[in-house]
Amino acid sequence: MPAMADETLFQLLHTQVVAAAYGAGRGSGDEGLRAGLTVLEGMGFRVGQGLAERLPQGALAFREELDTIKFLCRDLWGAVFGKQTDNLRTNHQGTYILQDNNFPFLTQMAWGQQYLEEAPKVLGEQFLAFTCGLLRGTLSSLGIESSVTASVTSLPACKFQVVIQKA
Amino acid sequence: MPAMADETLFQLLHTQVVAAAYGAGRGSGDEGLRAGLTVLEGMGFRVGQGLAERLPQGALAFREELDTIKFLCRDLWGAVFGKQTDNLRTNHQGTYILQDNNFPFLTQMAWGQQYLEEAPKVLGEQFLAFTCGLLRGTLSSLGIESSVTASVTSLPACKFQVVIQKA
Numbered sequence: 001m002p003a004m005a006d007e008t009l010f011q012l013l014h015t016q017v018v019a020a021a022y023g024a025g026r027g028s029g030d031e032g033l034r035a036g037l038t039v040l041e042g043m044g045f046r047v048g049q050g051l052a053e054r055l056p057q058g059a060l061a062f063r064e065e066l067d068t069i070k071f072l073c074r075d076l077w078g079a080v081f082g083k084q085t086d087n088l089r090t091n092h093q094g095t096y097i098l099q100d101n102n103f104p105f106l107t108q109m110a111w112g113q114q115y116l117e118e119a120p121k122v123l124g125e126q127f128l129a130f131t132c133g134l135l136r137g138t139l140s141s142l143g144i145e146s147s148v149t150a151s152v153t154s155l156p157a158c159k160f161q162v163v164i165q166k167a
Numbered sequence: 168m169p170a171m172a173d174e175t176l177f178q179l180l181h182t183q184v185v186a187a188a189y190g191a192g193r194g195s196g197d198e199g200l201r202a203g204l205t206v207l208e209g210m211g212f213r214v215g216q217g218l219a220e221r222l223p224q225g226a227l228a229f230r231e232e233l234d235t236i237k238f239l240c241r242d243l244w245g246a247v248f249g250k251q252t253d254n255l256r257t258n259h260q261g262t263y264i265l266q267d268n269n270f271p272f273l274t275q276m277a278w279g280q281q282y283l284e285e286a287p288k289v290l291g292e293q294f295l296a297f298t299c300g301l302l303r304g305t306l307s308s309l310g311i312e313s314s315v316t317a318s319v320t321s322l323p324a325c326k327f328q329v330v331i332q333k334a
Binding site (some may be wrong): 014039 | 175176177179180181182183184187188206210213214217218221246247
C-alpha cells in the first residue's frame with residue numbers, strides 16, 4: 001500500500017475524532033461545542049505527552065526555551081504532519097506564534113462538503129483543538145507549562161499561539 | 168524525531184479514542200459499552216473507506232475474493248500496523264480468520280495499568296472494535312460487503328473473523 005502514507009492514516013482518524021466529538025448525543029449549541037473542544041484538546045494533550053515520553057532520553061536537554069519551541073516547529077511537526085511550520089515569531093517574553101500556511105487538517109477539512117456551510121471560525125476551532133492540546137502536552141512533558149490557542153487566518157492557513165506560564 | 172514512528176502516533180491517538188468512547192457522559196453498563204463499540208466500529212469503517220479510496224486506481228482489480236483478503240493481511244496491515252497478520256484461515260465458503268499473535272493495540276493496552284482489572288473479553292472488544300470497522304470499511308470500498316467480529320485469544324493475540332455477505 002505505498003500510496004497510504006501513515007500521515008494519511010492519522011489524518012483520517014483525526015477527521016473521525018472531530019466528527020465524533022460533535023456527533024449525536026453530545027448536545028448542540030455553545031455548550032456542546034465547548035465540550036467537544038475540551039475533549040479534543042485533552043486527547044491531543046495526552047498524545048503529545050505520549051510522544052514526548054517516547055523520545056530518546058537526553059535528546060531534549062534544551063537549555064533555551066526558544067530551542068524547545070523550535071523543536072516543536074521542526075521535529076514535532078515533522079513527525080505528525082511530515083513537514084515543518086512555515087514561520088515562528090516571538091515577542092521574546094514567552095509568547096510564540098507558530099504559523100502553518102497549509103495546515104493538513106484544514107486542507108483535508110476543506111474537502112469535506114458537509115462542513116462548508118459552517119462558519120470558518122467554528123470550523124477552525126474544531127480542527128485545531130487537537131493540535132493545541134498536542135503542543136501543550138508535548139511542552140508539558142518537556143517541563144514547560146503553557147496555554148495554547150489557535151486561529152484560522154485564511155483557509156488552509158492558521159497560527160498557534162503558545163504562551164509560556166512562568167513559574 | 169526519529170524515534171516517533173508514525174505507527175506510534177496513530178496508536179496513541181487510537182488509545183485516546185478508545186478512552187473517549189468510554190469516558191464520562193457516555194453512560195455505563197452494557198448500554199454504554201455497546202454504544203462505545205458502535206462508535207469505534209463506525210470510525211474504523213470510515214477510516215477504512217478513506218484508505219481504500221486513496222489507493223491507486225486499478226491497483227485493486229482482484230479477481231478472487233481470497234486475493235482481496237490477502238491484500239488486507241499484507242498491505243492494509245502493513246500500512247496500519249507496520250507488519251503482516253500471522254495467519255489466515257478460510258473455510259472456502261466466505262469465512263476468513265485473520266490471526267495476529269501480537270496485535271499492537273493489545274500490546275499497548277497491556278501497558279496501561281488502568282485497564283488491568285477489567286475482564287479480558289470487555290477489553291478485547293474495546294480495543295478491537297475500531298479494527299473490525301477498518302476491515303469492513305476497506306472491504307466495502309472494494310465492493311465486498313461483510314460482517315467482522317473479533318476476539319482476544321490470549322493477550323496480546325487475537326483473531327478477526329470476516330464473513331462475506333453473498334449478494
